[in-house]
Amino acid sequence: MSRVVAITNQKGGVGKTTTTISLGAALAGEGRSVLVIDLDPQGNASTGLGVMPEDRDLTTYDLLVEGADLGDCIVGTGTANLRIVTGTGDLSSADVELMGERRRLHLLADALSATTDDYVLLDCPPSLNLLTLNALTAAGSVLIPLQSEFYALEGLSQLMRTVRTVREGPNPALRIEGVVLTMFDGRNNLARQVEQDVRAAMGDLVFGTRIPRNVRLSEAPSFAQPITEYDPLSVGSRAYKALAAEMLKRHGWTEDAA
Numbered sequence: 001m002s003r004v005v006a007i008t009n010q011k012g013g014v015g016k017t018t019t020t021i022s023l024g025a026a027l028a029g030e031g032r033s034v035l036v037i038d039l040d041p042q043g044n045a046s047t048g049l050g051v052m053p054e055d056r057d058l059t060t061y062d063l064l065v066e067g068a069d070l071g072d073c074i075v076g077t078g079t080a081n082l083r084i085v086t087g088t089g090d091l092s093s094a095d096v097e098l099m100g101e102r103r104r105l106h107l108l109a110d111a112l113s114a115t116t117d118d119y120v121l122l123d124c125p126p127s128l129n130l131l132t133l134n135a136l137t138a139a140g141s142v143l144i145p146l147q148s149e150f151y152a153l154e155g156l157s158q159l160m161r162t163v164r165t166v167r168e169g170p171n172p173a174l175r176i177e178g179v180v181l182t183m184f185d186g187r188n189n190l191a192r193q194v195e196q197d198v199r200a201a202m203g204d205l206v207f208g209t210r211i212p213r214n215v216r217l218s219e220a221p222s223f224a225q226p227i228t229e230y231d232p233l234s235v236g237s238r239a240y241k242a243l244a245a246e247m248l249k250r251h252g253w254t255e256d257a258a
């Protein structure tokens with residue numbers, strides 16, 4: 001069965017899309033089959049994986065709003081084992097268009113019910129809209145990229161409340177996959193303090209791996225490549241590979257990764 005992971009945080013610019021692309025590519029590099037679903041009207045995950053807007057035919061919009069077949073919406077990327085359902089601007093009207101739909105929270109879960117990929121990574125938009133709720137309803141777990149900054153903990157407890165609400169409603173089995181610290185700068189006192197606080201609050205749910213701030217990570221999308229291909233030896237690439245290894249170990253894919 002696929003592990004469906006919603007990569008989410010109601011804040012924008014915290015590294016959701018970078019984590020989706022880079023972790024997805026790193027998991028694929030370890031031989032796992034990975035499907036990315038781009039749920040953000042900005043379509044950054046699609047662009048970052050090299051599917052330009054003019055090449056997007058059937059998208060997440062068609063999947064959710066038009067009832068297209070999942071298989072018809074999936075396209076390959078330049079990375080082996082890594083495929084995507086792309087996102088486009090028309091997703092921004094999905095909220096309104098689905099308002100009268102009875103199963104509007106379950107559309108993505110229904111669409112993904114037949115997936116066989118090892119991992120399905122859901123790149124969420126930066127708000128708690130119907131698309132994000134579809135992701136939280138379809139997911140087995142949520143992975144939370146967190147930037148170590150002043151309001152990080154407030155944002156985190158808000159997100160935990162959302163997860164509890166979803167558990168009481170459409171998805172009782174929703175788990176926390178973990179929190180990953182992104183754009184981390186260990187020389188910054190505030191960043192270190194926030195890390196301590198987050199680890200105190202969340203314990204083992206915080207991944208040991210921290211993603212450092214690395215300019216190569218921000219350059220990679222304009223070359224339409226995941227970091228593991230754009231600059232495999234960069235600190236950003238190595239960090240996401242370490243995150244993938246940590247996750248695979250937790251999931252029992254690697255026995256001797258200690």
Ligand code: ADP
Pocket residue numbers: 011012013014015016017018019044126182183184211212213214215217218219236
């Ligand atoms: P979100 O999807 O949460 O809005 P993004 O992944 O798009 O966030 O990241 C926001 C911006 O920060 C992008 O320009 C991205 O390239 C950059 N970025 C993300 N992670 C890092 C990092 N670890 N180091 C440097 N830049 C990063």
Ligand code: MG
Pocket residue numbers: 016017018040044124
């Ligand atoms: Mg994004």
